[in-house]
Amino acid sequence: MVAKRSGARSKGDQQSVSLQPVQQASSEPPLSRERIVATAVELLDAQGIDGLTMRRLADRLGSGVMSLYWHVDNKEDVFDLAVDSVLEHRGSPETGESPDWRGDVVHMLEDWRARMLRHPWSASLLRRRALGRNILGRLEMLSKTLSRAGVADADLNAAIWSLWNYVMGATLTRASFDLSEEDRAAAQQRLTHLSEHYPTIERSRLLLDNDWDGAFRRGLDFLLDGLSPR
Amino acid sequence: MVAKRSGARSKGDQQSVSLQPVQQASSEPPLSRERIVATAVELLDAQGIDGLTMRRLADRLGSGVMSLYWHVDNKEDVFDLAVDSVLEHRGSPETGESPDWRGDVVHMLEDWRARMLRHPWSASLLRRRALGRNILGRLEMLSKTLSRAGVADADLNAAIWSLWNYVMGATLTRASFDLSEEDRAAAQQRLTHLSEHYPTIERSRLLLDNDWDGAFRRGLDFLLDGLSPR
DNA sequence: ACCTGAACACCGTTCAAGT
């Protein structure tokens, strides 16, 4: 799980481009869970959620389709593993001592969101079954930090879930709203056409606002204001 | 495995049943956008997101598959229409004058969430293209209410999106986490097994907490505390 | 305007079998 972009593909290895004949192409590394997951992420990035099929995945890996099923239960399993792998998280040692708990939380959650947005398919695939070590590690860090900050034990879970909900909602919305210019245009047209019925959101240009990062940060501040111990 | 047929077919019986003067909106005979959408919702409720196929939908409607394509662009279109229909919303007249703006907001958002949870597939299908009159009506109501409550124009969009994000994240999480007892069991087992690595969330029983409604309300209160004008 | 069947180019997964 360490090597994220490591050379799992044999065709275009840069070091040996000039000298390389056919021979090395045959040395595909053996199929493995990690290689399957990494390739699934590549494929999802390139083709989107409907672009991942077991057949295409096997093609990219240079194996037969059914070989995948030795390493992986089924297609759902591939999705779950891909999602957790996107949220790689090594509990940084300094977060245990930093005096700026709020900064720590904001930083971790912005990183969370940024990672998911780099793989826009991931937000819509985060089910309970996908909870792997990376996601759990982030929840643990959040829990520890909030507790240290003075959030009461009785409020802790509600606070964590509210932050989770906010991040998931924001990420999912951004990923699913902003994928194509075509969608933007259609929404704008529809809104203009019906503006008489929705005067307030028309006036504030709610659906045309494009500052996603700023809006995320400001909403997060609202939430952290609300749950800070006073 | 419940092959439940709602008697919705048979080409010529609408006139022949002479004892039935009751005319409901659920008219059988002609294919129409509304009838397609309503049946799609039924099918999604019964079989889940993968259970909706154009062939099955046509079957339920007693028509050929390709007949659907006269009324509907494609399968995506069916999804979008189904999502908006779930969020039916008639702008209640009294919300314009109620003195309890916070109660109004909580009420509308709890209704929003409840409607989506009654159709758990809907949360994961809410894209920009799905924004129809019902969703826009809710955003308009939210906007008006917050504005009336004294939220500054410069904060308005951030406030609305933060509420949207929160509701969407909470609803999506609840829908996708709690669908099966099997998932719960697997999560519990995994957590117990790895509890040494995640002591804090283990101690607070974060993943076993089952009070979704309460957690939703408490998190919403955090957020509203944070964005209330002081 | 509305509906249709046949056909195309795909799917995920079971199975029995190969090394």
Added chain:
DNA sequence: ACCTGAACACCGTTCAAGT
């Protein structure tokens, strides 16, 4: 232990054609 092709039971959608 690991991999495989053939086969099954499906998909969404194009097309040419019917009323």
